[in-house]
Amino acid sequence: MSSHSHPIQIPKTQKAAIVKCSGAAVQVQSNVPVTQPADLKPGECLVKLQCTGVCHTDLHAAMGDWPVPSKTPLIGGHEGVGDVVAIGHNTVNSPVKLGDRVGIKWIAYSCLQCEQCRNSREQNCEHGQLSGYTVDGTFQQYVVSYVNCVTPIPDGIESASAASLLCAGLTVYRALKYSETNPGDWVVLPGAGGGLGHLAIQYAKYMGRRVIAIDGGEEKRKLCLSLGADHWIDFTTCKDITAEIKRVTGGKGAHAAVVTTASSSGYSQAIDYLRENGRLMAVGLPSKATLDANIFFTVFKSITIHGSYVGNRQDAIECVNIAASGAIKVHYQSRPMDDLEQVYDEMGKGKIAGRIVLTLE
């Protein structure tokens, strides 16, 4: 279909949540210009968003506390789902067409030509663009994205569920995929009852791994076990987590850990409870924490510490397709876009349980 013939009316202005400069409060405004179809460059598309997830990364971006600077003013957000309503003139071989439902993930654009891209490590592309960080993201009703990098969303999954998969789901899915574990192997998930953790349990079980879920409190215990965790450890009452993991795994330790925490202790502890040739998958992006691992035992036990950063297009497609097959239940809370400032506030105070999804329509 030619982009000349699209029937959809694109408004001139829209509602968007804007951070004027690093550290400023986020403001929802209703008169923000919408990029018009005629102004799209080849390879770009305009997506009318239905909803977007809110991630801790968005809070880091708004506060400007990461070592890499973001653009300003900034429209954050990188877990958007919506429909393609325009494609730039002279776009060739677009893998998506008008009307397709697509997802906008953290990696908004990768060149597909550089060394990292040629090795399918698009998330490390030297020309990469990041949604809601180096380019405006999904806290708006109409977002400009790139036909080659949006994620097709299959039928069989509602948009609000798909939203959280585009960052949280993708991140844990790739970490598990690259954990070099086999079916039946033990995977430890600290923070298993949280936004990333509850998805990690389900992907791990889908892959046939055995899961040791660590978190605190009765509510989290119930959630983790209902999602299929094989063993539960409550860190608020367990006196020796390493000993407990060793006991459960027949004295040998776990094969892998997917560590999403910002605290150094989560990492040093993993070196103790992993078995020989175990893999520590580091996926959190705290602004300052350092990784404190015992070098002797990292070497002596041949432990691999693997930084796993979101995922490429293929990882995203696999992650979403597995969920659309019915295997993954996303626990989220819907909020209106106007709540974003309050959501950031609650997030900063650690009050958010699970994922937040903003409705944008």
Ligand SMILES: [Zn+2]
């Ligand atoms: Zn994120």
Ligand SMILES: [Zn+2]
């Ligand atoms: Zn590249």
